[in-house]
Amino acid sequence: MVFLFADDLGWTDVSTGNPNGGRGSKVYETPNIDRLAEQGMSFTYAYTQQNCSPTRASLVSGQYATGPDNGVYNVRSLARQDKRTKGFPDLPVIPPEQRKAIDDHGRSIFNMVQGAGLHTCFIGKSHGTPHPLGEGYGLDIPGDVHHILEGTVDGKPVKNQHYMALNDDQKGWTFLSKFIDRYAEPYDTTYIDTVLKPFRNGNELSLLKGTPKHMTDGIGDYSVDYIRQQTAKAEPFFLYVPFHAVHTNIVGRKDLVAKYAERGLNARDAEYAGMVELLDQTVGRILQAVKDPNGDGSFDDDQSAETLIIFYSDNGGMRGNGPLTGRKGVFTEGGIRVPLMIKWQGVIQPDSISNQAVHCIDFYPTLAEMLNVDVSDRQLDGTSFAEILTGEKTRLDRKNLFWHFPGYMDERLRPSSVILHRVGDEYYKMFYFYETETWELYHLNEDPGEKANLLEQRVPEQLNGLVRTMKRDLTAWLEDTQAPTGTWSKDGSPVPYPEVE
Incomplete structure (x- = not known):
């Protein structure tokens, strides 16, 4: 298994x-990710939490943030300052405490796949994931590689350098990670010709010679070598690669940035486009390693029929996600709906598309079912969509997905809860805002941008039952999970759940 x-x-x-209803980018080129979509199944309603840590925590635990092993609602804090006002001078709600990472207890998704006999490798970003992972994870990889680098170069301190390897006075070329530092040497002719050239896509590779290595390439190098080692040993594996790309500060690879600059993009946009395509080329290298593990150009050792491959994003982009509204950090669709493609040669129908809503909590039970691991003793909030992947079903019995946020994330998110409800092939989404005790309702099939709040107009008679059902289901879920809501700053009393008639 490979999880990208x-x-x-x-x-x-x-x-x-x-994965986006025919709305693929006309600017960014992602041919390798596109090929993965052509060879597998894409999901047009693939959901996450609103930012890095809570999504990773839900994926690894199989639980919503309200779950007993989870408790991760946001990156860093539930009282993040509003950048516009430099704080919350009239903070109505005092947020509850949260965890920075899940409580593992030996029940994480990594333990589960190891129970199926898979060697486990975790290389990349650890936010929300238990760190260190403890014993029994195959390689001693905590996954804690960070894209912000600091060191001393030529006697001068370097701080907040993003992605590019440092030539540190003490460490030499480094990403500040003992796991990928051996890949930190600058780009040379051999690396360019043997590793990067096969994935060239109109980018001038000669621009890279002698320049510092990008961390995304370093993580790709590690991943490719890991696949080759495991295949040579005939040992099944689970390779989990949480990239840092395309997180800010945006630093593209020089040759790819130049490619998009030559097409007329401004410096900022060219940098981002170059980083998106660097991610794509690295994905291509990893996929190629599955197809040709020993790298001899022959596919006699192709592992595609034995390897489930997942490509996913941890939250919405920081840029425009039109026609979706919002970006990373919000519960509108632009913050939580992402591309998801899954391939397993001979098992999943190529070039297939599902509009079944799935969530990061669903990967745990899905992989468990596909690996024949009994997880009935574990408290999981997710639902397996394995039968969607195999084509045995087109729909899950599940009707609802939920989100809950009991705090503040700068100007983007305030205390709120959300329910996504399916009626046949139709999706309705309802928000509840604790500070104002108000509701909003959107019909996503007709209004993916969430522009028309159906509760601001006279609710059609046929929707009255739906509104009552969604309100009751959301409140029942909050009560069942004992979701924390914080306290009112005015008097210290608990913030109540929504009242429903």
């Missing part, structure tokens, strides 16, 4: 139209 996990890649940041 992008950071902040938006719903329409890939050039394939399969």
Whole structure:
């Protein structure tokens, strides 16, 4: 199994139209991710939490943030300052405490796949994931590689350098990671010709010679070598690669940035486009390693029929996600709907598309079912969609997905809860805002941009039952999970759940 996990890649940041209803990017080129979509199944309603840590925590635990092993609602804090006002001078709600990472207890998704006999490798970003992972994870990889680098170069301190390897006075070329530092040497002719040239896509590789290595390439190098080692040993594996790309600060690879600059993009946009395509080329290298593990150009050792491959993003993009509204950090569709493609040669129908809503909590039970691991003793909020992947079903019995946020995330998010409800093939989404005790309702099939709040007009008679059902289901879920809501700052009393008639 290979789980490729992008950071902040938006719903329409890939050039394939399969996961976004035909709205693939006309600017960014992602031919390798596109090929993965052509060879597997794409999901047009693939959901996450609103930012990095809570999504990773839900994926690894199989639980919503309200779950007993989870408790991760946001990156860093539930009282993040509003950048416009430099704080919350009239903070109505005092947020509850949260965890920075899940409580593992030996029940994480990594333990589960190891129970099926898979060697486990975790290389990349650890936010929300238990760190260190403890014993029994195959390689001693905590996954804690960070894209912000600091060191001393030529006797001068370097701080907040993003992605590019440092030539540190003490460490030499480094990413500040003992796991990928051996790949930190600058680009040379051999690396360019043997590793990068096969994935060239109109980019001038000669621009790279002698320049510092990009961390995304370093993580790709590690991943490719891992696949080759495991295949040579005939040992099944689970490779989890949570990339840092395309998280800010945006730093593209020089040759790819130049490619988009030559097409007329301004410096900022060319940098981002170059980073998206660097992510794509690295995905291509990893996929090629599955197809040709020993790298001899022959596919006699192709592992595609034995390897489930997942490509996913941890939240919506920081850029435009049109027609979706919002970006990373919000509960509108632009913050939580992302590209998802899954391939398993001979098992999943190529070039297939599902509009079944799935969520990061669903990967745990799905992989468990596909690996024949009994997880009935574990408290999981997710539902397996394995039968969707195999084509045995087109729909899950589940009707609802939920989100809950009991705090503040700068100007983007305030205390609120959300329910997504399916009626046949139709999706309705309802918000509840605790500070104002108000509701909003949107019909996503007709209004993916969430522009027309159906509760601001006279609710059609046929929707009255739906509104009552969604309100009751959301409140029942909050009560069942004992979701924390914080306290009112005015008197210290608990913030109540929504009242429903």
